[in-house]
Amino acid sequence: MIENAIELKGLTKAYRGRKGSQPKVALKGIDLNIPRGSMFGLLGPNGAGKSTTINILAGLVNKTAGTARVWGYDIEEDPRNARANIGVVPQELTFDAFFTPREMLEVQAGMYGVPQADRRTEELLKAVHLWEQRDAYSRTLSGGMKRRLLVAKAMVHTPPILILDEPTAGVDIELRQQLWDYVRELHARGTTIVLTTHYLEEAEELCDTIAIINHGEVVACEPTKQLLKRIDEKQVTIMVAETLSEVPGSLAAFDASLNGDHGVTVQLNQSVANVGAVLAAVQKAGLTIVDISTRETDLEDIFLQLTRRQSGEAA
Numbered sequence: 554m555i556e557n558a559i560e561l562k563g564l565t566k567a568y569r570g571r572k573g574s575q576p577k578v579a580l581k582g583i584d585l586n587i588p589r590g591s592m593f594g595l596l597g598p599n600g601a602g603k604s605t606t607i608n609i610l611a612g613l614v615n616k617t618a619g620t621a622r623v624w625g626y627d628i629e630e631d632p633r634n635a636r637a638n639i640g641v642v643p644q645e646l647t648f649d650a651f652f653t654p655r656e657m658l659e660v661q662a663g664m665y666g667v668p669q670a671d672r673r674t675e676e677l678l679k680a681v682h683l684w685e686q687r688d689a690y691s692r693t694l695s696g697g698m699k700r701r702l703l704v705a706k707a708m709v710h711t712p713p714i715l716i717l718d719e720p721t722a723g724v725d726i727e728l729r730q731q732l733w734d735y736v737r738e739l740h741a742r743g744t745t746i747v748l749t750t751h752y753l754e755e756a757e758e759l760c761d762t763i764a765i766i767n768h769g770e771v772v773a774c775e776p777t778k779q780l781l782k783r784i785d786e787k788q789v790t791i792m793v794a795e796t797l798s799e800v801p802g803s804l805a806a807f808d809a810s811l812n813g814d815h816g817v818t819v820q821l822n823q824s825v826a827n828v829g830a831v832l833a834a835v836q837k838a839g840l841t842i843v844d845i846s847t848r849e850t851d852l853e854d855i856f857l858q859l860t861r862r863q864s865g866e867a868a
C-alpha cells in the first residue's frame with residue numbers, strides 16, 4: 554500500500570529561453586509528498602510554478618531534473634502506469650468543438666482502453682449535470698459547463714488521483730458549488746484530490762493539506778489547520794464615542810494604532826490574547842466603547858506573509 558499518491562523529489566524545470574535569452578527556471582528542485590486520500594491544495598501567486606508541476610505529472614512538460622512518482626510509478630521509467638493513475642483537469646478549456654459531451658467521453662475512454670462494459674459515460678455526465686447536454690456540440694456549452702465536462706473527461710478511467718488546475722476560474726458561484734459537491738463526493742469515495750486555486754478561501758474550506766509555492770520553491774506544506782496557526786495574531790478594533798487624535802496612553806503597552814477618528818486597532822498574540830486587558834485600558838482612558846470587532850488570521854494573511862517574505866529575501 555503506498556503512502557503518498559504523489560512524490561516529487563528535487564523536481565526541476567528550466568524552460569529554454571528564446572534565442573539569446575536565459576533559460577527560465579520555473580521549478581527549483583521541489584520536494585513534495587501528497588498523501589494518499591488527501592484533499593491537497595497547491596497555492597502560489599501567478600508564475601509560481603503550479604501549472605508546470607501539474608503539466609509534468611500529466612506528461613505534457615518534460616522535467617529537467619529530479620523525480621516524480623504517481624501512485625508509486627516513476628513518470629519517466631513507467632509513464633504508462635503513472636498516467637493511468639492520474640486524471641488532470643487542465644487550466645485551459647481545450648476542446649474539439651465538434652464533439653458532443655457523450656462522444657468526448659467515449660473517445661477518451663477508448664484512448665485509455667476502458668472496455669465498453671466498464672464505461673461510465675452516463676454516470677459521469679449526470680454527476681457533472683451535463684446529461685441534458687449529452688448530444689449538444691461542445692462549442693455551444695457555457696464556460697462552466699465546459700469546465701465540468703473536463704472534470705468528467707479526467708475521470709473516465711477512474712484514476713485514484715484527480716488533479717484540478719484552477720478549476721473554478723470563470724465558473725459562477727452556484728456551479729462552483731456543484732463542482733465542489735462532486736469533487737467532495739469523489740474524495741469521500743477515496744480519490745486523492747489535488748487542486749490549484751487562486752481562491753484562498755476555497756482552499757481553506759476544502760483542503761486538508763496545503764502547499765504554498767513561490768518562485769519555483771515550496772515555502773510551506775502542512776495541514777491547513779496548522780498553517781492557519783502560523784501567524785499567531787488576532788486584531789481587535791474598538792470604536793469609541795470620542796474623537797481620537799492619538800492612541801491613548803493607557804494602551805502604550807499594546808501594539809495599537811488609530812483606526813479612523815473614533816477607532817483603535819490592537820494586534821494581539823492569539824495564544825496569550827487578553828481582550829479584557831485591552832478593554833480595561835480603553836476604559837481607563839475615560840473613553841466610551843461603542844463597538845468591538847475582532848479578526849483572526851486567515852489563509853490570505855499567511856499566504857501574503859510567506860510569499861512577500863520570500864520576495865523580500867530575494868530582493
Ligand SMILES: Nc1ncnc2c1ncn2[C@@H]1O[C@H](COP(=O)(O)OP(=O)(O)OP(=O)(O)O)[C@@H](O)[C@H]1O
Pocket residue numbers: 568569577578579597598599600601602603604605606
Ligand atoms: N512554455 C514556457 N516557456 C517559457 N517559460 C514558461 C513556459 N511556461 C511557463 N513559463 C514560466 O515558468 C514560470 C512558472 O509558470 P507556471 O505557469 O508554472 O506558473 P503558475 O504558478 O501555474 O502560474 P499561473 O497561475 O499564472 O498559471 C513562469 O515564470 C512562466 O512565465
